[in-house]
Amino acid sequence: MHARQQLRQQLRQARQSLGQELQRAAAINLAAHLPDHSLLQHASHVAIYLAADGELDPHLLAEILHARGKTLALPIIHPFHRQQLLFQRYQPGMPLQPNRFGIDEPKLDKSALIPLQELDVIFMPLVGYDLGGNRLGMGGGFYDRTLGGFTETQRPTLIGLAHEVQRVPALPVQPWDVPIDAVATATQLIHCRQSHH
Template sequence: MTYHLDPRQTLRRQLRQARRSLSADEQRNAAQALVIRTTKHFLDQQAQSPNKVALYLSNDGEISPHLLCEYFWQQDIAIYLPVIQDKQLVFARYVPETEWQSNVYGIQEPTTTEHIAGADLDIVFLPLVGFDSNGGRLGMGGGFYDRTFANKKVDKAPQLIGLAHDCQEVKSLPIEGWDVPLQAIITPKQCIIV
C-alpha cells in the first residue's frame, strides 16, 4: 500500500532538516546578522518605536532572536514570550529573573500567570519553518499563531514579522484559508516587506 504525504508536511520536513543542518557557527553568525538586519532595515523604518514586543525561544534549528532581545532590553522595550493556553497563545513578560516550565512540546515558557493578549503587543516576531516573498508562512503545524491572530486586521497591531534563515525560503507556499499572513519576513540577508 502506498501512502502519500501532504505536500505541506513534506515541505515542512525538508525545511526543518535544512535549518537543523546549520552548524553552531552558522547559527551564531545568522543571529548576529539578524539583529543588524532587523534594527537597520526594519525598525529604523518604523513610524514609532514599539513598546511591547514578542519574541520566542529558539527550538529545532530556528534562528535565535536572543540578540534582538538584548537590543530591546537596551532600548527599554518590554519583551514578551508566547505561552500556550487553550490551543492559542497568550504572552508573558520576559525579564532576566523569569522562572521557567516546559510546555507539552518540551519548550520552555515563563511560569507567571500574568499574561497579555496578542492584540496588546506592537510587534510579534515569530518563528517559521518556511516562507515566500508574498508573506506566506509555513509553521510547525500546530496552528497556535494562526488561531491566536485569526481575527487580526492587516493594518492593525500587532505587526506579525517572521524570522528565518535564508535556507527556509521557497518560491511559493501552499497557503490555506486559516494561514495568517505576515507583514514582513526578516532573514540574515534580507528584509521582505509585504
C-alpha cells in the same frame, strides 16, 4: 496537505543542518541590523520566541531591544484554549519552565500578561516562507488560531524570522493561514505585502 508535510520535513532538515557556527553568526547579524529598523524603533511592546529545532535565534536581538527599553513578551500555551497562545512579559534571564512540547516558557502570571492588541510587533518562528507573506509553521496552528480572531488593523505587525534556506518560491496556502507582513533574515528585512501600518 501531503505537500505541506513533505515541505515541512525538507525545510526543517535544511534548517537543522546549518550547524552551530552559522546559527551563531545569524543570531549576531540579526541583532546587528534589525533593532535600527523603523518598524522596531517605533515599537514599544515586542513579542519574541525561544529558538528550537534550528530556528533563527532571536535571543541577542531580544537583549538589545530590552536594553533599549522595549517591553518584551514570550508566547505561552493557553491553559484552557489549548490551541491558543497568550503573551506574557519577559526579561532575558528570567526563570522558565518547559511546556508540554518541551519548549521553555515563563510560568503563567496573569498580572504579567500583555493583551495581543497592545503588542506592536510579533516575531514569529517559521519553517518556510515565500515572498507573498505566506508562512509554513510547525503544524500546530497556534499562531494562526491566536491571530485569526483579529482583523488586520487590530493585529500587531507580524515579522517571521528565517534563514535564507527557508525561502520557497510559493507555499501552498490554507484559508486559515494568517499572512506575515515581513520576513527578517540575518541580513535584511523583506516586506512581503503592503503593510497596514
